[in-house]
Amino acid sequence: MPETSVNPHLALLPIVLPLAAAAVGLLLLRHRPRAMALLALAAMAGGVWASWSLVSAVNAEGAPVVLHVGGWRAPFGINLVADHLGAMMALMCQSVLLAGVLYARGCRDTCVRFPVFYPLLLTLAAGLTGAMLTGDLFNFFVFAELVVISGTVLTACSDHRGGVEAAYKYFYIALVAAMALLLANGCLYAEYGTLNMADLAARIADRPDAPLAGVALGLLLVSLGIKCAAVPFHFWQPDFHTTSPTAVSAMLSSVVVKLGVYGLIRVSMLLFPHADSVSPLLVGAGVAGVAVGGLGAVGTHDLKRMLAYSTLAQIGFMLVAVGWKSGPAIAAALVFAINHALVKAAMLMLAGAVASRAPVKSASFEVVAGVGRALPGAGVLFLLGGMALAGLPPMNGFVSKLGVFRAGVDQAAWLALGALAVGSLCTFVYVARSFQRVWWESPEAAVHAKPYGDSLAAPLLLITASLALGVAPQPLLSFASDTAAWLADPAVYIDASLKGTP
Amino acid sequence: MELLIALTLGLLFGVGVHQMLRRNVIRSAIGLVLVGNAVNLFLIHCGAYRGIVPPYTTIEGQSSDPLPQALVLTAIVIGMGGFSFVLAVLYVFALRDRTGDMANVSQLKH
Numbered sequence: 001m002p003e004t005s006v007n008p009h010l011a012l013l014p015i016v017l018p019l020a021a022a023a024v025g026l027l028l029l030r031h032r033p034r035a036m037a038l039l040a041l042a043a044m045a046g047g048v049w050a051s052w053s054l055v056s057a058v059n060a061e062g063a064p065v066v067l068h069v070g071g072w073r074a075p076f077g078i079n080l081v082a083d084h085l086g087a088m089m090a091l092m093c094q095s096v097l098l099a100g101v102l103y104a105r106g107c108r109d110t111c112v113r114f115p116v117f118y119p120l121l122l123t124l125a126a127g128l129t130g131a132m133l134t135g136d137l138f139n140f141f142v143f144a145e146l147v148v149i150s151g152t153v154l155t156a157c158s159d160h161r162g163g164v165e166a167a168y169k170y171f172y173i174a175l176v177a178a179m180a181l182l183l184a185n186g187c188l189y190a191e192y193g194t195l196n197m198a199d200l201a202a203r204i205a206d207r208p209d210a211p212l213a214g215v216a217l218g219l220l221l222v223s224l225g226i227k228c229a230a231v232p233f234h235f236w237q238p239d240f241h242t243t244s245p246t247a248v249s250a251m252l253s254s255v256v257v258k259l260g261v262y263g264l265i266r267v268s269m270l271l272f273p274h275a276d277s278v279s280p281l282l283v284g285a286g287v288a289g290v291a292v293g294g295l296g297a298v299g300t301h302d303l304k305r306m307l308a309y310s311t312l313a314q315i316g317f318m319l320v321a322v323g324w325k326s327g328p329a330i331a332a333a334l335v336f337a338i339n340h341a342l343v344k345a346a347m348l349m350l351a352g353a354v355a356s357r358a359p360v361k362s363a364s365f366e367v368v369a370g371v372g373r374a375l376p377g378a379g380v381l382f383l384l385g386g387m388a389l390a391g392l393p394p395m396n397g398f399v400s401k402l403g404v405f406r407a408g409v410d411q412a413a414w415l416a417l418g419a420l421a422v423g424s425l426c427t428f429v430y431v432a433r434s435f436q437r438v439w440w441e442s443p444e445a446a447v448h449a450k451p452y453g454d455s456l457a458a459p460l461l462l463i464t465a466s467l468a469l470g471v472a473p474q475p476l477l478s479f480a481s482d483t484a485a486w487l488a489d490p491a492v493y494i495d496a497s498l499k500g501t502p
Numbered sequence: 503m504e505l506l507i508a509l510t511l512g513l514l515f516g517v518g519v520h521q522m523l524r525r526n527v528i529r530s531a532i533g534l535v536l537v538g539n540a541v542n543l544f545l546i547h548c549g550a551y552r553g554i555v556p557p558y559t560t561i562e563g564q565s566s567d568p569l570p571q572a573l574v575l576t577a578i579v580i581g582m583g584g585f586s587f588v589l590a591v592l593y594v595f596a597l598r599d600r601t602g603d604m605a606n607v608s609q610l611k612h
Contacts, residue, residue, distance in 0.1 A: 138573055145580050165607060168591045175534055175584055179541045182577055186541070189570060190548040413512065 006057040006209065008067040011082040012130040013050035014090055017043050017357045021123035025175040030115040040118040044098040047125060058087045059479060066199045074135060074498055075196035081135035081497045084483035089132040089262050089500040092338045093255045097125040099458040103349050104247035106455025108356050111157045111245050124150040128255060132262055135186065135497050137195045141181050144227065147259060148174040151252055155244035155491045166243040170236045177226035184219035187212040198497035201270050203488050208274050217275055220267050227259020230319055231288035234312050235470050241308035246352025249304065253311045258337050261318050268322060269487045282323030287419045289316025294426030303351040303363040303438065306430055307344065309387060313423055321404050324411050330484040332403030335476060339396040339466060343388040346462035350382045354438060357453035365437050368440050372439035374449040378456055381463045386431035388466050391424060396469035514540035521586050525604045527595060531588050538581045545574045
């Protein structure tokens with residue numbers, strides 16, 4: 001690859017930095033929580049820098065940064081392909097996880113003082129980035145397992161008493177997803193004799209009707225659907241995202257679910273672009289997700305649980321857009337994914353900050369009602385975040401919802417659009433209701449909010465970023481439409497990723 | 503050989519899924535382990551194209567594909583980590599709730 005001026009090892013950096021920091025922290029800094037937190041912060045800042053340079057390299061060259069790990073050429077070795085989609089998603093994950101580490105530093109949960117907490121947060125970052133940058137399907141499985149195991153253990157050590165149970169529930173279903181993914185790997189390997197995604201895409205395009213291809217596609221859809229909590233597979237998600245420590249649930253509900261969305265985009269755009277059955281399935285699951293998530297969020301009595309249900313609905317929006325498959329729809333799904341990651345992480349952090357000041361540590365509305373009066377700053381941030389979730393200007397949520405609706409009008413998919421509009425109304429209802437209960441309502445008995453609690457620095461950063469993306473969305477929008485154009489033709493990815501192969 | 507492996511796979515999957523659907527947490531965990539092993543066996547079998555070549559020996563003129571064996575090794579290691587976590591959680595349930603019935607473990611019910 002002589003024509004790229006970028007060192008291809010840049011693609012390895014966002015994975016290796018957190019992984020190395022996790023190992024160093026676990027070995028050397030077990031008894032120094034402050035130093036460990038600083039190391040984690042530094043590693044994540046380095047990761048954000050590395051993925052930012054990846055994105056700008058990809059943007060400048062218009063071609064992916066491809067690294068053949070260990071010098072073994074793909075398809076025989078494993079390669080890392082930082083294309084538009086992968087680099088963009090990696091940057092999103094690293095930035096939100098940086099905010100997560102920042103929140104964990106300023107938070108009062110007991111679990112952040114466990115020696116394994118920061119290393120697990122870092123392996124979560126490494127796994128997410130690795131899964132999004134890898135060009136090999138089995139490698140995707142390995143990184144996805146790293147994400148699952150880190151997230152599960154982080155939840156199991158939560159301060160919430162139900163943490164172990166929620167973690168078990170999730171881990172069980174995630175192991176089923178992992179087995180489905182592994183079976184899909186086996187089917188594809190038995191049928192096509194390769195697991196490199198580019199090579200696989202080329203061979204599937206040659207022979208799309210192979211008997212095991214349909215089985216593999218079904219297994220991939222199930223496994224990725226479980227990962228992103230698409231509706232028939234969503235039942236673990238509210239418990240899991242409610243009971244985990246705030247710093248972790250903000251990550252799980254914002255970027256970890258995006259792993260499934262990323263995988264579905266890869267499956268529907270690269271591996272099986274010709275499979276017509278995928279689109280209606282994704283649109284159906286998305287609409288069902290919008291309905292279940294919206295109604296569930298309206299019906300809950302817990303601030304964090306409400307936000308977890310809201311994630312179901314927002315993932316539904318993305319799935320519908322991914323299912324439409326047109327260029328503007330894919331671009332809208334990507335913009336939606338990034339905006340939702342920033343906003344949902346910030347909202348969960350604000351919910352956690354309010355809960356940490358409540359007399360009893362809980363995010364249940366009975367406990368936190370009125371607590372917000374002592375925290376007007378958090379109220380402003382929550383209102384801005386709520387506007388973004390509901391899709392009001394000037395926040396970034398407006399841009400992403402506008403994109404999805406415009407793509408839908410292009411498709412003339414009126415039924416799905418109607419469902420999405422009703423889902424958006426639900427968002428208004430639950431956001432307004434929660435804001436009213438926590439910040440406006442004067443409680444019957446006097447509330448004694450604690451004078452101290454979790455720091456608001458991280459949500460402030462995230463809300464600022466989403467406001468900035470709402471006021472000046474053009475760079476993101478143009479990069480997203482470049483990405484959609486890049487994804488539209490699988491042959492470009494295949495050529496770029498196998499470049500120089502005999 | 504192919505028929506034998508196919509039958510074994512079917513049996514393992516069947517027993518595993520049946521156990522996974524039980525209410526007892528320990529039984530469902532055992533079901534998960536069985537299904538995990540069935541998946542691994544399936545992966546190994548993907549490397550033996552002819553069906554008559556066992557993946558662990560070489561017959562004159564034929565050889566089996568080593569890649570699925572490498573994949574299975576990785577999958578076994580990951581699975582072992584996962585199952586040990588499952589066992590640790592079962593231990594917590596046994597200590598805290600003194601029950602193996604899923605319906606009695608649940609604290610997250612609203």
